[in-house]
Amino acid sequence: MDLFDILISASFWAAAIRIASPLIFATMGELVCERAGVLNLGIEGIMVAGAFAGWIAVWAGLPLWGGVAVAFAVGMALGGVHGILSVPFGLSQHVVGIGMTLLATSLTFYTYRVVLPEVSSPPKIEAFQAFEIPFLSKIPVLGPALFAQTPLTYAAFVLVIVTSLVLYRTPLGLAVRAAGENPSAVAAQGLSVTAIRIGAVMVGSGFMAVGGAFLTMSAFDSFFFDMVNGRGWICIALVVFGAWKPGKALLGAILFAAFDAFQIRLQQTPIGAVVPYQVFLMMPYLLSILALVVMSRRAEVPAALMVPFNKGER
Amino acid sequence: AAEPLKVAGIYTVPVEQQWVSRIHVAAVAAQDRGDIAYTYSENTSNTDYPRVMREYAEAGYDLIVGEIFGVEAEAREVAADYPDTAFLMGSSFKEDAGLPNLAVFDNYIQDASYLSGIIAASMSEAGNIGMVGGFPIPEVNRLMNAFMAGAREINPDIAFQISFIGSWFDPPKAKETAYAMIENGADVLYAERFGVSDAAKEKGVLAIGNVIDTQADYPDTVVASALWNFGPTLDAAIAAIRDGSFVAADYGVHSFMAAGGASLAPFGTFEGKIPQAALDLVAARAAAIKDGSFVVEIDDTEPKSS
Amino acid sequence: MTGAEPAHPVLRLSDITKRFGALTANDRVSFDLARGEVIALLGENGAGKTTLMNILFGQYTADAGTVEVFGRILPPGAPRAALDAGVGMVHQHFTLAGNLTVWENIVLGAQSLTALSLKPREVKARIRDLSQRFHMKVDPDARVGRLTVGERQRVEILKALYRDAKILILDEPTAVLTPQETDALFATLREAIAQGLSIVFISHKLHEVMAISSRVIVLRHGRLVAERRTEQTSREELAALMVGAEVTAPEIRPSTPGAPLLSLAAVTTAGIGSAPGLDAVTIDLRAGQITGLAGVSGNGQAALSNLISGLTLPLSGEMRIAGQPVGDWTPRMAIGRGVGRIPEDRHRTGTIADFTLTENAILETYASQFARHGWMDWQAARAHAEEMIATYDIRCPGPDVRIRLLSGGNMQKLILGRVLETGPQIVLANQPVRGLDIGAVNYVHGRLAEARDKGAAVLLISEDLDEILRLSDVIHVISEGRLSPAFPRGTMRPEDLGQWMAGHGFEEPAHAS
Amino acid sequence: MRLEPIANPTLPRRTLPPALALIATFAVAALLVMIAGGNPADVFGLIFKGAFGSKFALLETLNRATPLIFTGLAIAVAFRAKLWNIGAEAQLYAGAVVTVVLGTGALPLPAPILLPLIAVAAMAAGALVLFIPALMKTRFGVDEVVTTLLFNFIFLLFVSYLLEGPLKDPMGMGWPKSARLVPEARLPRIIEGLRLHWGFGLALISAAVIWVIDAKTTLGFEMRAVGQNAEAARFAGIPVTKVILKTAVLSGGLAALAGFSEVAGLKGSLTLDLSPGYGYTGIVVAMLALLHPAGVVVAALFVAAIFVGADSMSRAAGVPSYIADIMLATALLLMVLAILLTKFRVRRD
Numbered sequence A: 001m002d003l004f005d006i007l008i009s010a011s012f013w014a015a016a017i018r019i020a021s022p023l024i025f026a027t028m029g030e031l032v033c034e035r036a037g038v039l040n041l042g043i044e045g046i047m048v049a050g051a052f053a054g055w056i057a058v059w060a061g062l063p064l065w066g067g068v069a070v071a072f073a074v075g076m077a078l079g080g081v082h083g084i085l086s087v088p089f090g091l092s093q094h095v096v097g098i099g100m101t102l103l104a105t106s107l108t109f110y111t112y113r114v115v116l117p118e119v120s121s122p123p124k125i126e127a128f129q130a131f132e133i134p135f136l137s138k139i140p141v142l143g144p145a146l147f148a149q150t151p152l153t154y155a156a157f158v159l160v161i162v163t164s165l166v167l168y169r170t171p172l173g174l175a176v177r178a179a180g181e182n183p184s185a186v187a188a189q190g191l192s193v194t195a196i197r198i199g200a201v202m203v204g205s206g207f208m209a210v211g212g213a214f215l216t217m218s219a220f221d222s223f224f225f226d227m228v229n230g231r232g233w234i235c236i237a238l239v240v241f242g243a244w245k246p247g248k249a250l251l252g253a254i255l256f257a258a259f260d261a262f263q264i265r266l267q268q269t270p271i272g273a274v275v276p277y278q279v280f281l282m283m284p285y286l287l288s289i290l291a292l293v294v295m296s297r298r299a300e301v302p303a304a305l306m307v308p309f310n311k312g313e314r
Numbered sequence B: 001a002a003e004p005l006k007v008a009g010i011y012t013v014p015v016e017q018q019w020v021s022r023i024h025v026a027a028v029a030a031q032d033r034g035d036i037a038y039t040y041s042e043n044t045s046n047t048d049y050p051r052v053m054r055e056y057a058e059a060g061y062d063l064i065v066g067e068i069f070g071v072e073a074e075a076r077e078v079a080a081d082y083p084d085t086a087f088l089m090g091s092s093f094k095e096d097a098g099l100p101n102l103a104v105f106d107n108y109i110q111d112a113s114y115l116s117g118i119i120a121a122s123m124s125e126a127g128n129i130g131m132v133g134g135f136p137i138p139e140v141n142r143l144m145n146a147f148m149a150g151a152r153e154i155n156p157d158i159a160f161q162i163s164f165i166g167s168w169f170d171p172p173k174a175k176e177t178a179y180a181m182i183e184n185g186a187d188v189l190y191a192e193r194f195g196v197s198d199a200a201k202e203k204g205v206l207a208i209g210n211v212i213d214t215q216a217d218y219p220d221t222v223v224a225s226a227l228w229n230f231g232p233t234l235d236a237a238i239a240a241i242r243d244g245s246f247v248a249a250d251y252g253v254h255s256f257m258a259a260g261g262a263s264l265a266p267f268g269t270f271e272g273k274i275p276q277a278a279l280d281l282v283a284a285r286a287a288a289i290k291d292g293s294f295v296v297e298i299d300d301t302e303p304k305s306s
Numbered sequence C: 001m002t003g004a005e006p007a008h009p010v011l012r013l014s015d016i017t018k019r020f021g022a023l024t025a026n027d028r029v030s031f032d033l034a035r036g037e038v039i040a041l042l043g044e045n046g047a048g049k050t051t052l053m054n055i056l057f058g059q060y061t062a063d064a065g066t067v068e069v070f071g072r073i074l075p076p077g078a079p080r081a082a083l084d085a086g087v088g089m090v091h092q093h094f095t096l097a098g099n100l101t102v103w104e105n106i107v108l109g110a111q112s113l114t115a116l117s118l119k120p121r122e123v124k125a126r127i128r129d130l131s132q133r134f135h136m137k138v139d140p141d142a143r144v145g146r147l148t149v150g151e152r153q154r155v156e157i158l159k160a161l162y163r164d165a166k167i168l169i170l171d172e173p174t175a176v177l178t179p180q181e182t183d184a185l186f187a188t189l190r191e192a193i194a195q196g197l198s199i200v201f202i203s204h205k206l207h208e209v210m211a212i213s214s215r216v217i218v219l220r221h222g223r224l225v226a227e228r229r230t231e232q233t234s235r236e237e238l239a240a241l242m243v244g245a246e247v248t249a250p251e252i253r254p255s256t257p258g259a260p261l262l263s264l265a266a267v268t269t270a271g272i273g274s275a276p277g278l279d280a281v282t283i284d285l286r287a288g289q290i291t292g293l294a295g296v297s298g299n300g301q302a303a304l305s306n307l308i309s310g311l312t313l314p315l316s317g318e319m320r321i322a323g324q325p326v327g328d329w330t331p332r333m334a335i336g337r338g339v340g341r342i343p344e345d346r347h348r349t350g351t352i353a354d355f356t357l358t359e360n361a362i363l364e365t366y367a368s369q370f371a372r373h374g375w376m377d378w379q380a381a382r383a384h385a386e387e388m389i390a391t392y393d394i395r396c397p398g399p400d401v402r403i404r405l406l407s408g409g410n411m412q413k414l415i416l417g418r419v420l421e422t423g424p425q426i427v428l429a430n431q432p433v434r435g436l437d438i439g440a441v442n443y444v445h446g447r448l449a450e451a452r453d454k455g456a457a458v459l460l461i462s463e464d465l466d467e468i469l470r471l472s473d474v475i476h477v478i479s480e481g482r483l484s485p486a487f488p489r490g491t492m493r494p495e496d497l498g499q500w501m502a503g504h505g506f507e508e509p510a511h512a513s
Numbered sequence D: 001m002r003l004e005p006i007a008n009p010t011l012p013r014r015t016l017p018p019a020l021a022l023i024a025t026f027a028v029a030a031l032l033v034m035i036a037g038g039n040p041a042d043v044f045g046l047i048f049k050g051a052f053g054s055k056f057a058l059l060e061t062l063n064r065a066t067p068l069i070f071t072g073l074a075i076a077v078a079f080r081a082k083l084w085n086i087g088a089e090a091q092l093y094a095g096a097v098v099t100v101v102l103g104t105g106a107l108p109l110p111a112p113i114l115l116p117l118i119a120v121a122a123m124a125a126g127a128l129v130l131f132i133p134a135l136m137k138t139r140f141g142v143d144e145v146v147t148t149l150l151f152n153f154i155f156l157l158f159v160s161y162l163l164e165g166p167l168k169d170p171m172g173m174g175w176p177k178s179a180r181l182v183p184e185a186r187l188p189r190i191i192e193g194l195r196l197h198w199g200f201g202l203a204l205i206s207a208a209v210i211w212v213i214d215a216k217t218t219l220g221f222e223m224r225a226v227g228q229n230a231e232a233a234r235f236a237g238i239p240v241t242k243v244i245l246k247t248a249v250l251s252g253g254l255a256a257l258a259g260f261s262e263v264a265g266l267k268g269s270l271t272l273d274l275s276p277g278y279g280y281t282g283i284v285v286a287m288l289a290l291l292h293p294a295g296v297v298v299a300a301l302f303v304a305a306i307f308v309g310a311d312s313m314s315r316a317a318g319v320p321s322y323i324a325d326i327m328l329a330t331a332l333l334l335m336v337l338a339i340l341l342t343k344f345r346v347r348r349d
């Protein structure tokens, strides 16, 4: 297939959107955390936990959306731990994040092994199926790419809109944005920086967990160790790439996913026969860095990101 | 009956991984028979591997099973330090007479893979087969190459699309890769990784299994599978330890079809849907392999798309 | 609302005591505030003014004592309750989020967090209404990060007014304002008083205190030591009450200028953020002379200061030091060429908060004087710091204390010492007494004059015309990056300078003397 | 809630929180062991035995601590200058790659010359790997948290390419791994017959060197100044950009030594899974140590002991070995909290 043909094919963009979906959830989650001033390096582990929790809940008999809710709740709980350690106690967000990733991952694996001690391949669930939106899915190229996805993908897009609306159009979002920029501005208005930040980390972590659950409940239908495979870390880059704005971050996620979908297809072209496959796998990362260099000057980092706030001190 | 042997497995991946799962299943079966008492450590990184070997050896295990592809030299040092413990290790190297307590094996199921390739080619109308692998390591390459050789016997011009996803456990990624291959014309997929058969199932094309039999999960998709049965390998080791004859040896032969270590899975739902010509060829090759008149080449080099 | 009866003050502090460890920051402080009254709170740096206001506003919890607003005791430690009771506070350090717009900052926390909309249109209309009523010009849609200090100040006040504050607390609101901005602020405050608000006002500038307050309360070491009606007191008395002794300003004698030590010829530099750069500036800084640079902040002072400090290079034009053109130019080279620099912001630029006094003392000279072949001589550094503590009267527990714990005045003394002890040829003093109490101000001024007398060329950048007029041997005004001619001591009245500061007089091309 | 510094913490104040953190960690482990069907009563004994109970166990703990000392130091150095190096993993592999390139026979030199040469070259490679993100930070203002993080993936893929391509052991039967080092390129054992190698010694020496740099040299002073307040440092004449780049070189070099030590001291060859996340764990080690080099050694030993002990315990108790990682994570999180509580008091208001 010609490279250009690939780029204009509906199936390619459908793949890009599919690959992007879990990233969109988790990126929105990370974005919410960082907007409130907390870098959440627990993302990778929280996604693992969410992937497992949603899947096992459905396996145990819950409906699919029930599984999503369970994943969200598990993410919230882990986010709560992250929040308590990093906000009122002000512990290093790097340490808490890495510790949370280790904790969430190992707890998940442990739970998996305790629940399913003797299996040679993990059980499958009836995952979300693609749902063609009437009419819209008939639009050429765009239709099959955008409107023949699973409900969870649609939810990812809705989440971007909701995140955006809440952040920019509601008092709560205003407080979150202020907490990430200058927490004393929030405290001086009688609002609790601690509560806002912990809340943001919890909700954001919930989104991350749903991103993980996408992998086991939409992209695939069972859970494997290590299946999150670094996607969480990508989302941290995507937040920066998106300059902490939901819309741009969404764009970044789709772009990254498009590169991923593209490299998969590129491997089957004549180029693929001569270039080592690692080069293709590297491509999305390299392009992210390149994009960061190009974008860097304009991005506005939340000023209080990674800065703990303690009422007693200035 | 005699005291069960104390057997420990050390795996660098979770026991769900196909390759390891065959060892695990065989060991559990042996335990259920009462032959061994079995325990295992999974997801042990190569950094920790020698330490874990030592711990089991120190704890007095009779037999340690596992995979030392990444730690060949260190593992041999450990084996040398514990001459009374038998080590049966997946390894790319041959046994070493100077290290009598370490025997090697691998999944030499190229015979079955070859046969599954014949079937794959016969089922592919497009003459285009997609193959998704984790990493191009010897035992993956070996089976892919045998599969491709078998397929070419039916259709010398058949095209192969080959991709490695750089992970053992990323079914969504494997699935996406498989989708791309189907878009690109593949109508039969070689399912080296989890996720590939799922893509085939969704897109209504066929898949060929590898190492394990997954037809029950994909009844209308998985046509045939090249199975690995670790039982003969393990049983041979247990017997050897029991009668004190365990020595450095290449247990890989126990994975050959002739030894019952490899087989083509029953066609099950695809019974009667495979062209007779292919079935005849499979039968002929299988017989020739068993009597030694046909040898499937062992080729560990990285396969390339064609 | 009817006029408050004298028996019912709008605010009553009773026996407020607050300790920080061993230190008693407020010691049984009590006072009342009546409706429509302005109380000025005076005291040296560290006297406990901010602490007291933070307690009143609920940001700190008092160890003892109560805060009563409109007859009701506020729960301790709850800014929310204070806000709801009608207390608004403008903090010494602004509490604004730079990434948000003016209206967003104002409405932050004023609406229920569960509300589904910010109602921007209503909010902005209300802000416009308020800004009209109180004579404060702001653009509700401007991003706060881009505003000048004066504008930010207005946003802070609007924040309080937006919440219907009846009591306004202003902690050093004028410390960073230009005289014009201060005037505008006072106009607003008078309007507020007229509309029934009551105000607590903190400032180190006694003329402001005299101008705006009706009553003055003086704190010393956390205790309320005096209370005066403004019309019955004088600046001299207040100064003495604050310090606890007679205060005399250093006498500044006229000087005889020498050769130019630093000169700029038609220098143009890049702007900094929204502030302009220098626009073909020509100036000579002469030995034995204090050159005052007056001007509204944000007119190129930062550009000039950065240039002299070694942080930037001219885009065009030439800078000479002692007649030698400078080529490569870095802060380290500036120090090497004898340029001593007192930066505008002692917290951000002048010191490293978590470094010890010793480390801060050698920050500019560690490589040249306290290290050999890359090895630090900490013993010498410490000895040097001890010497500086003694010479410059830095009040502190010792050379190992983290600089963060020093008061602004003592921090400034350290910076001053760091600059002066190398015997600089050229001294750049950018806002050297901002936020300092009278005693500290006098000290810094005295030392600057002393440096001049020893032959240094001093450039004093300040927005405080009093300070400029008192200290400078020659004055320039800067506006939009352009420089006025030099006005020798005694030739200009404040009003004249004000005209220049407002940009008048620049029509003709600027002539440098 | 508010944290209030304690001026002079008493002895119980300084010891009780860490002790409680440790006890809580063991309690968590015991609970998990019980859920998994093991005997919780044995947990403590088995962990202790696994980490220190025999010469073998002790040496394993020290071996495990060795790369963590290097990466911990690398992070401590970088974080002090507020250079957020999350890419120690990549730098570690850079060191390992160079060790393999130079140590597999390319240079026919005797050990006393070859080993230092390799070590220096490895450091240079690690330095380079961090230098690039540092340069992007100073030049373009690109956030190094992200770039160093992404570099980990890129570099690992690069190593994967090398191991399947140019560096693949021709005698390795196709498995992606490098050839073995020549004996001259191997770090000798500290005591013959025991598995502990001179990499551990080198780690201790590195810690001492960093300590000296921090406390006694102008570079240490500059790095701290830049980390605490770059603007003030620049104003005072400290060449901030240069200092950041120097910090990057030092940090990347230290991380690379972890790779050098693992390959030359322990493994003798390079595989793709050389490091089970030492680069990331180094961050935790450094923070536990409050970025102090001596603390890094202690923290690395602590982390290693918990992991080795708990891993061994899980085998002895017949429960999933993931408990070891859970314990490690719990211990880390609770211990950083405990260290905070030795210096601060929690006040409610």
Ligand SMILES: Nc1ncnc2c1ncn2[C@@H]1O[C@H](COP(=O)(O)OP(=O)(O)OP(=O)(O)O)[C@@H](O)[C@H]1O
Pocket: A312, A313, A314, C020, C023, C024, C025, C043, C044, C045, C046, C047, C048, C049, C050, C051, C052, C092, C407, C408
């Ligand atoms: N958060 C704090 N922790 C410990 N001590 C403090 C704290 N805040 C203030 N102090 C102490 O309280 C005293 C009073 O400080 P405060 O800030 O109230 O002074 P101030 O009168 O506002 O000074 P200035 O005129 O410089 O603003 C100081 O000497 C200081 O030692």
Ligand SMILES: Nc1ncnc2c1ncn2[C@@H]1O[C@H](COP(=O)(O)OP(=O)(O)OP(=O)(O)O)[C@@H](O)[C@H]1O
Pocket: A312, A313, A314, C045, C046, C050, C346, C404, C405, C406, C407, C408, C409, C434, C435, C436
């Ligand atoms: N976190 C703190 N811990 C202890 N003391 C503090 C703390 N913050 C401030 N202080 C004390 O508060 C006093 C006043 O602090 P502040 O910073 O208001 O000084 P300042 O003279 O007003 O300086 P500036 O006007 O430059 O801000 C100082 O004496 C300082 O010791």
Ligand SMILES: [Mg+2]
Pocket: C049, C050, C051, C092, C171
């Ligand atoms: Mg104050």
Ligand SMILES: [Mg+2]
Pocket: C045, C092, C172, C408, C435, C436
């Ligand atoms: Mg002050």
